[in-house]
Every structure is written in C-alpha cells, then in structure tokens.
Amino acid sequence: MFEYFKNIWSGFTTALHGMAITSSHIFAKSVTIQYPDEKLTLPSNARNRLQLEMSRCNACNSCAVACPVNCITVEGTRVSPDDPQQDVHWDGKPRKMWVTRYEIDFAKCCFCGLCQSACPTDAIKHTVEYEYSEYDRNKLLYKFQTLSPAEAEEKKRLLAEFRAKEKEKECSSTAGKAHEAKE
Amino acid sequence: MGEIKRMDLEYSQLDSDRMRINVGPQHPSTHGVLRLEVEVDGEIVTEVVPHLGYLHRSFEKHCEKLNYQQIIPFIDRMDYISAMNNEWPYVMALEKMLDIKVPEKVEYIRVIVAELNRIANHQIAVATFGMDAGAFTPFLYYFRDREAIISILERLSGARLLYNYFRVGGMAADIYPGFKDDCLNVVKQVRKTNAEIMKLLIHNSIFIKRSANVGILTPEVAINYACSGPVLRGSGVAHDLRRDEPYSVYDRFDFEIPVGKGDVGVVGDCWNRNIVRVHEMEQSCRIIEQALAQMPETGDVKAMIPKRIKLPKGEVYMRTENPKGDLGFYIVSNGTDKPERMKARGTSFVNLSVIPEISKGYMFADLILILGSIDIVLGEVDR
Amino acid sequence: MESTNFLWDLFGRNVWTVLAVISLPLLFVLVYALIAILAELKISAWIQERLGPMRTGPWGILQPVAEVIKLLQKEDITPDQSSKLLYNLAPFIIFTGAYAAFAVIPFSSAFVPAGIDVGLFYVFAIGSISAMGIVMGGWASNNKYSLMGAMRSISQLISYEIPAAMAILSVVVLTSSMNMQEISSMQSGGFWNWFIFGGPGGWSKLWVIPFTIGLTIIYFIASLAETNRVPFDIPEGESELVAGFHTEYSGMKFAMFFFAEYANMFVVSAILTTIFLGGWNSPFGDFLQGPWWGVFWFILKSFFIVLLQIWIRWTLPRFRVDQLMHVGWKVLLPLSFVCFVAISLFAMLN
Ligand code: SF4
Numbered sequence A: 001m002f003e004y005f006k007n008i009w010s011g012f013t014t015a016l017h018g019m020a021i022t023s024s025h026i027f028a029k030s031v032t033i034q035y036p037d038e039k040l041t042l043p044s045n046a047r048n049r050l051q052l053e054m055s056r057c058n059a060c061n062s063c064a065v066a067c068p069v070n071c072i073t074v075e076g077t078r079v080s081p082d083d084p085q086q087d088v089h090w091d092g093k094p095r096k097m098w099v100t101r102y103e104i105d106f107a108k109c110c111f112c113g114l115c116q117s118a119c120p121t122d123a124i125k126h127t128v129e130y131e132y133s134e135y136d137r138n139k140l141l142y143k144f145q146t147l148s149p150a151e152a153e154e155k156k157r158l159l160a161e162f163r164a165k166e167k168e169k170e171c172s173s174t175a176g177k178a179h180e181a182k183e
Numbered sequence B: 001m002g003e004i005k006r007m008d009l010e011y012s013q014l015d016s017d018r019m020r021i022n023v024g025p026q027h028p029s030t031h032g033v034l035r036l037e038v039e040v041d042g043e044i045v046t047e048v049v050p051h052l053g054y055l056h057r058s059f060e061k062h063c064e065k066l067n068y069q070q071i072i073p074f075i076d077r078m079d080y081i082s083a084m085n086n087e088w089p090y091v092m093a094l095e096k097m098l099d100i101k102v103p104e105k106v107e108y109i110r111v112i113v114a115e116l117n118r119i120a121n122h123q124i125a126v127a128t129f130g131m132d133a134g135a136f137t138p139f140l141y142y143f144r145d146r147e148a149i150i151s152i153l154e155r156l157s158g159a160r161l162l163y164n165y166f167r168v169g170g171m172a173a174d175i176y177p178g179f180k181d182d183c184l185n186v187v188k189q190v191r192k193t194n195a196e197i198m199k200l201l202i203h204n205s206i207f208i209k210r211s212a213n214v215g216i217l218t219p220e221v222a223i224n225y226a227c228s229g230p231v232l233r234g235s236g237v238a239h240d241l242r243r244d245e246p247y248s249v250y251d252r253f254d255f256e257i258p259v260g261k262g263d264v265g266v267v268g269d270c271w272n273r274n275i276v277r278v279h280e281m282e283q284s285c286r287i288i289e290q291a292l293a294q295m296p297e298t299g300d301v302k303a304m305i306p307k308r309i310k311l312p313k314g315e316v317y318m319r320t321e322n323p324k325g326d327l328g329f330y331i332v333s334n335g336t337d338k339p340e341r342m343k344a345r346g347t348s349f350v351n352l353s354v355i356p357e358i359s360k361g362y363m364f365a366d367l368i369l370i371l372g373s374i375d376i377v378l379g380e381v382d383r
Numbered sequence C: 001m002e003s004t005n006f007l008w009d010l011f012g013r014n015v016w017t018v019l020a021v022i023s024l025p026l027l028f029v030l031v032y033a034l035i036a037i038l039a040e041l042k043i044s045a046w047i048q049e050r051l052g053p054m055r056t057g058p059w060g061i062l063q064p065v066a067e068v069i070k071l072l073q074k075e076d077i078t079p080d081q082s083s084k085l086l087y088n089l090a091p092f093i094i095f096t097g098a099y100a101a102f103a104v105i106p107f108s109s110a111f112v113p114a115g116i117d118v119g120l121f122y123v124f125a126i127g128s129i130s131a132m133g134i135v136m137g138g139w140a141s142n143n144k145y146s147l148m149g150a151m152r153s154i155s156q157l158i159s160y161e162i163p164a165a166m167a168i169l170s171v172v173v174l175t176s177s178m179n180m181q182e183i184s185s186m187q188s189g190g191f192w193n194w195f196i197f198g199g200p201g202g203w204s205k206l207w208v209i210p211f212t213i214g215l216t217i218i219y220f221i222a223s224l225a226e227t228n229r230v231p232f233d234i235p236e237g238e239s240e241l242v243a244g245f246h247t248e249y250s251g252m253k254f255a256m257f258f259f260a261e262y263a264n265m266f267v268v269s270a271i272l273t274t275i276f277l278g279g280w281n282s283p284f285g286d287f288l289q290g291p292w293w294g295v296f297w298f299i300l301k302s303f304f305i306v307l308l309q310i311w312i313r314w315t316l317p318r319f320r321v322d323q324l325m326h327v328g329w330k331v332l333l334p335l336s337f338v339c340f341v342a343i344s345l346f347a348m349l350n
C-alpha cells in the first residue's frame, strides 16, 4: 500500500521536476542559427570544396594517386622549349609541365583531404566554401585546367614536333658520328 | 491494377493469434535502415528477426583495393558517430606492424579526441534512447552540447563528422591554441547537462517504468553473444579494454568503469545499459581533464614515416574500446602497400545479434526501447 | 430562466441565427487551432532552446497557415486495399465528434450555442464518437500499425472515460445540475468559489478542498489520455507505430485529424474550465465581470490548460500500453472514487 502511494507520488513529483526544468529553458538564449542569413564561421582548415591554384600545379599526379575514390583526373604534357608561350610558376621558376586536363568530380569526392596532404606544391587546397549544390550532377565536375582542348592539343603537337626534331637531330648527329667514325 | 481480389473471410479462417510486422527499413526508430521482422501476439513480441544489408558497402573487400592511407577515410564511415574512435585501432594496428613509437604528445591528443568523441557518441545514444521512449526535449539538449564537441573536432581536423585525423605515427594536424580551454568548457557543460538530464529524463518515473526491468540481458548471455561496451557493462561485467588491456597512455589515468548496478530495475535491463553511458560521460570528462593536465606542451605530432606505407608480411589484430564496445581490425599483409585481407569486428553488429534473445516476451513498445538501448549504428552493422 | 444566447435575444430564433450560432464555434475552432498549432511549435522550440518557425511572416506567426495550405495541396492517397467508405468517412466522424461538443460549451454568460440541460452528459456521449472514428480509420487503412494504434486508442479512451466521468459527476453532485451554463454561474464571485476550491460555501468546505483539487488533477490527466496527448499518446506512439491510426492518411484528411486533435484539446480544457475553474467568471468577484469579459476569461483559462498540455508534451516520455491501463484503472479510478465519495459526503452534510 505504501509502495503504491509512493509510486504515485514519485510519478507526480518527477513530472513536476521535469516541467520545472523544461520551463527554465524557455527564456534561455536560443542556439538556432538562421542559416542563410547567419552562418557559422568555419575554421580555416575546414575541408570543403577543393580549389586548385594553377600557378603551383605541375601535373605531378600525386593527388590523383592519393585520392581513395579516384575523383581527380590529371593529365599533363611537357613544355616544349620551342613553345612560343612560356609560363612561370608562382615562385618564378619556369613551368616544365602544361596541365592539359585537371578535373575533380565533386559528386564523388569524400572530402578526406588526402589530396591536399599529398600535393608537393600546395596547389590543391580545401576551401571553406560549401555552398555549391547543383541540380545537375554533371555540373559538379569541375574543370580547373586553363588551357582549352584546342590549346592542349596544340601543346601536345608542339611537344611532339619538338621531340621529333630532337630525334631527327639525334639521328643525324649519331649518323654523322657513325660517318665520322667510319672515316 | 485492380487484379487484387478481396477474399470473403469466414471467421474460422481468420488467423487470430499472430501478426507479423515489419519494423523498418523506413521507420522512425530503427536508428537507420535496419529491418526487424517482428511477430507479435497482440502486443507481445514472440519473435524478432533482424534483416541486415541495406547499407552494405563492401567495406572489407574495398579495402583490399586501397593503400593503407586511403583506408582511413573509409573507416570513418563505419561508425560515423564516433569516427575518431574508429580510426584509432586501425592506426594502432599499422603502428604495431611497423613498430613505430608514437610521440608522447600524439598519444595525449588521441586520448582527448577519442574521449571527446566518446562523449558525443554517448550523448546521441542517451538522447535517442530518450526519444524512443517519447521524450524529445533531452534529445535537443544533448545535441546542443554535442555541437561544442563537434566544433572542437572540426577545428582540429577540418571536418565535422568524418575526421580522417589519425595518421600512422601521428596526427594530421597539431592542436590549435585555445584547445585546452575549449575542452574544459565542454567538460563543464557536459556535466551540467547530465545533471539536468538525470532529473528530466533518467529519473523520471515514467521513464523508469518504461525502461527498467525491460530487455534483461544476463551477464552469461551477454558474454556468450560476445557483447561489449556499455551493453556488456550494463549487465554488470566490468570489462573495458582501456583498463583491461591498457593501450596508449590509458594506464596513466585514474578513472572508473561504470557498470549497471541495478539500483533501479535489475542489472542488465535497458535502464542500466543507459545509465552506464551517462556515467561513462563523466568518466570521460575526468580522463580529458587529466590528459589535458599531463599533455606535453611541445612536441611534433607527425612522425617521420615514408609516404607510401608498406607493411611487412604478416598479420595483426588490434582492438580498442570504442564507445559502443570492442572495435578490432584484423589485417593480413602480403608485403605490398595494400592489405591482402582486412576484417573489422563491428561492435554494433555483434551487439545487435543479441536482440532476438532479449526481446522475446516483452511488449512491442519495449522492443523499440531495447533496440535503442543497444545503441547501434547501421553504418557499422552493414559496413 | 433567462436566455443564454445573445443572438436569439437580438434577432429572434430563425434559420439565419441558427446558422450563425452553428458557425460561430466553427470559426472559433479554426482560428483557435491555428493559434494552438503556432503555440505548440513555438513553445516546443523555446523549451528546447530553438527559435521555431521564423520565416513565414514576422517571427513565423503565419507558419500554421502555411502548413494548412500545404496539407490542402497535398495528394490525397487512399491505400489500394483499404475499405474505401470507412476510410474516407473516418476523418469526418472524428472532426464531427470534436466539433459537436462545442454545442454546449458556455463561452460567456450570454452565449452558449445550445443551452441544453444535460450538457455534461451530452459532452460525454459525443466524446465517444471520436473513438468510433479512430477505430474506423485504423481498421479501414488496412495497415498493421494503424490497426494496432486503433486498438490501443479504444482501450485507452474507454478506460480513461471513467475517471473523467467520476470527476465530472462529483461536480454534478455539488451542483445538482448538468447544465454547463448553470454550473458556470454558480461559481461566480471570485476564484474562491470555483469548484477546484470546493465551490461556493462557507468555511465548512475547507476539508473538501484537497479532494476537489485532486479531482481537477485527475480530470486533467484523464483528459490528456482522451485527447491522445503525451504521456498518453500511445495510439500515435511515434517511435513504435509510426503515426498510429492515421499512418495512411495524407492531405486534407490528415488535416482533419489534426484539427480534430486540437479541437479536442480545447474541448477538454473548456470542460475543465467550466466545471472546475469557474467558466467565464472573473477570478476577482465582480471585477471585470460581464458577458464580454466572460469570453475573455473563458478563453484565457482554457488556453492556459491547452498550454499546460503542450508543456507536458515536451517534457515527459510516454507510457507503455499496460502501464497506461495501470494508471487508468488502478490509480486514477480508485482515487477518483475516493474523492467522489468524500465530496458526496460533503454534499449530503450540507
Ligand atoms: S578530398 Fe579526398 S576524395 Fe576529394 S579529391 Fe581529395 S583525395 Fe579525393
């Protein structure tokens, strides 16, 4: 009998305790952040959308190898010394590789940050930019290369030409050498 | 359409005793995409069959195609609520294989982030358990606090949930200035909220009525089913790898292992499983405080190891105390930079297997609570 | 007895006034439901340290309107295997049940839609109709969750009707009237004369006050159960039964359930106000007393009870089915009997 009343009493009082606690929160400051108007400030190392700094990238492919989901595609071609257009890196050193293709598929990316730590020149970096949703998944394929396909072809052709010339020279010089040796 | 024919049922044809109900995969309280096939007799559960695999991602097979560094982000995605704790045993397994000694400071950072993540995990566990019982408000109080923990971990690692913060032999980044104060603030807030939740939810008479004496898991059954973590400790077995097989620097801290004592209900019921988590949060707070005090101020957090990790031929198994229980990784290496075989002992998977055993004979509403008290994450169950 | 309906005093009793009398509560229900939904959203948010809806209108006050419009636009889905007639009828029956109870609620000394003499009895009779609607909806949906929700709901409604009836009966014993208007007018002259404090009477009523307060609480708890509110929201028990008996309903029909729930909340609050909290009487004797102030006081008190229900909802966990029965039959019922006997004794002695 005593148990019975104790139960009822504790049911009643614990409910009142709970109500006291919840009511004490009514006037507490709200923690809501009204998203599009207010935004959380992300720490500077937050891993969100990647950004490529072309003047640093030398198409070494480390990032593509490091990526666990294979969402980076890098293609490069050597800069032909005959190329009328020569470029320098951010630190003033001459560019050795043209980046003919650099694509990141953000639909695949899992923001693990491995590419960022693999890059030897800090070219690829996470930014704090996270609002880039798209209705079309294909739009998430970001192309970072600055060269147009035609230009890329041109660079490849220049290199191939240069290589061919080199080879020819080499052939002729070796041929010349052989000739000399004969003589 | 329209082909379905109505049957004219005679009374004698009506099967009046059992009903099969599908709980999930889309159900408010299956904590993910778990499907429970439940047979009920009125309101009494007579049989439960969990159906898994809705979230299967072929994790173990996938790892065989990745190098050791690339596996870490995938491990985050197993138990995504406590990713820090997931990465640890894996990294430790590699370190054991490579025979790397981790710098002192790194060990302390690992302890702190793991304990912070443990608190965050238990907050979710207790909160969702309360929500299964119908109390919604504690859920949001805990989430408010969890936000502080998440933002500390975010500032450390750069991500809010899937950290990828552990590296073989070190960490991805050093702590930031002000880290200590942030941690101490979190500890203070966690204690305050826990005191409040104790009154608001845990000791609420309705909540006690709902969760005490429900889903009793005896120590024998728990051990036979290889349960671990709060599920095992709720049954009164003081098993905690942090103390029983001290790894890292856990032997330097003074902390207790809370077990279900049965001060309300009986040992091994839902209430006791749940209270273990609340007490563990307090113990984690103590560990964090001690670790912050002992942590060396300076030191490098990145050990010098080659970029491409190659394990010597052989195999290794390493386990640590995840918030949900023992989490172990078994790695077979063939000497290349990719594992030959990788096996994870998923805590949630093992703990979930005890559901059919302990939920028979209780009411349908209890089944939901029992499921909540086990604290599973489907990412880890299905892997 | 003087008339209790100002419309009939003013315009006489004809088709138009009858229509007006009928539609006034409907208008009230609609407006009130919007306010109550907003209160529910906002209070839950404040309790949980959130802001709640903030985007529709200033501070989100138009949120309920937006929600109703959304519900109206939604596709109305009828399950293929459902029993169509019952399925479609159920929401109307539930809403009718909730709405019909407004007929006898005395909003003011000058307005009660139908001043019938057995008002309390009528409320109880009508209240059971919604139970019928719940079973119809739950059964006709051809969904196991709905069916279980409906079964639970019925057992719950039946068991909690008895303590609620005991609470009301003891007031009937004190007043020897079932006319809600009469009961209201008996409690005039300050809050000390309300039935929560034993009703009108001299100092001799002191010893009966604990019992009347107890009955008020018992009625309040039982009314929570009758309106399926937390901690007794088992028929809808979100965590196990998804949405209980209205799992399959969508669009307008769901809105009817929604409205009916809020209307029911008001009905039970109004009854509690009328029989225990002095109805439309001002708590300060003749101060601010009168037909217009009556409306104010009545709605204020009822709304306070509604807020209490909301507050409880966001505080407590929910019971289990058997525990609910335990509370109903083994706690509330005996206690209400004790109070009833004590009050009857008091009434006989006077
Ligand atoms: S963040 Fe990770 S997944 Fe994304 S591109 Fe870099 S390595 Fe690949």
Ligand code: SF4
Pocket (backbone or CB within 6 Å): A052, A056, A057, A058, A059, A060, A061, A062, A063, A064, A074, A118, A119, A120, A121, A122, A123, A124
């Ligand atoms: S981004 Fe960095 S790692 Fe990737 S190709 Fe360019 S330089 Fe190499």
